[in-house]
Amino acid sequence: MRFDVLTLFPELFAPFLQAGVTRRAYESGQVQVQLWNPRDFAEGNYRRVDDRPFGGGPGMVMMAEPLARALATVRAARGDDGAPVLLFSPIGERLDHAGVERWGAGPGAILVCGRYEGIDQRFIDRFVDVQLSLGDFVLSGGEIPAMALLDAVARLQPGVLGDEGSHQADSFNPALDGLLDCPHYTRPEVWDGVAAPAELLSGHHAQIERWRRDQRLALTAARRPELLDAARSAGRLSRADEALLAKLGKKHL
CATH class of the missing domain: 3.40.1280.10 (SPOUT methyltransferase, trefoil knot domain)
Structure with missing residues (x-):
């Protein structure tokens, strides 16, 4: 192009x-x-x-x-x-x-x-x-x-990013149902007295993905609720997603 x-x-x-x-x-x-x-x-x-x-x-x-x-x-x-x-x-x-x-x-x-x-x-x-x-x-x-x-x-063009899946994990990407991206951590495991989330260190892939999904949902609900409404209207939220959001909602009542 x-x-x-x-x-x-x-x-x-x-x-x-x-x-x-x-x-x-x-x-x-x-x-x-x-x-x-x-x-x-x-x-x-x-x-x-x-x-x-x-x-x-x-x-x-x-x-x-x-x-x-x-x-x-x-x-x-x-x-x-x-x-x-x-x-x-x-x-x-x-x-x-x-x-x-x-x-x-x-x-x-x-x-x-x-x-x-x-x-x-x-x-x-x-x-x-x-x-x-x-x-x-x-x-x-x-x-x-x-x-x-x-x-x-x-950055969307093939071969530009080091990992072809990098942009698929970006905020707003349909691959993430249009949600905001989750927080990221790297070494050391403990920095300035604060440990990285245990879920990310567990090596349990399903647990890691669930943590990331929950973080995306929580961030989107707090910062860009209209994106969450769009994902819900499009039928992109699972029962587990809705359960997490309901739990978050109760905390703010």
């Missing part, structure tokens, strides 16, 4: 693409990333890509024309394959695990990283297919959300 990124700061992506376990996806070509600077498509000696907002107000607005020229070049380089144009914006739909899986199973996309107060709405209306948000907060640009999407997509 291929992701083309329109960004005024392509240098931010170099260390990201070359470090960590996900670099395997980029080095192997499983996830191809091409960077394009709209400033290279601007006119004039100063290669201006922004201007003051009509109607007044603080900040600057990215101009439509340099972005449109950059996009046209990207489409030509991709062979005009109809790749969707994705803009990172606070008003976009919330990116979640299901969304990452969809992007990770497709041909890729063209990612537009806004800056300043935003992008001229006329460019958005004409070219943008999807707007995505990481959450209810504002960043200085779309580069960090773009990296977040690329990282999440890259």
Whole structure:
């Protein structure tokens, strides 16, 4: 799959693409990333890509024309394959695990990283297919959300993680019924006077899995009860799960 990124700061992506376990996806070509600077498509000696907002107000607005020229070049380089144009914006739909899986199973996309107060709405209306948000907060640009999407997509690709089952045990994964992941422990068995859970040291696989399931249920009930409701509605909770949740509920009465 291929992701083309329109960004005024392509240098931010170099260390990201070359470090960590996900670099395997980029080095192997499983996830191809091409960077394009709209400033290279601007006119004039100063290669201006922004201007003051009509109607007044603080900040600057990215101009439509340099972005449109950059996009046209990207489409030509991709062979005009109809790749969707994705803009990172606070008003976009919330990116979640299901969304990452969809992007990770497709041909890729063209990612537009806004800056300043935003992008001229006329460019958005004409070219943008999807707007995505990481959450209810504002960043200085779309580069960090773009990296977040690329990282999440890259780690789903075969051979990228050391253990093929690693991402199957992640929070929100359907393999865990959409629940939060459980706590994890490693050596030493006792650290700063606190012992790791006896269940994890027992060597009893069924007991270990039951402990992990109970922890996932308890954490999800405490932190993200809506995920628990979704799992229940989908019929993913067993009698043992419901018994544990009922017991937890009584403790809080």
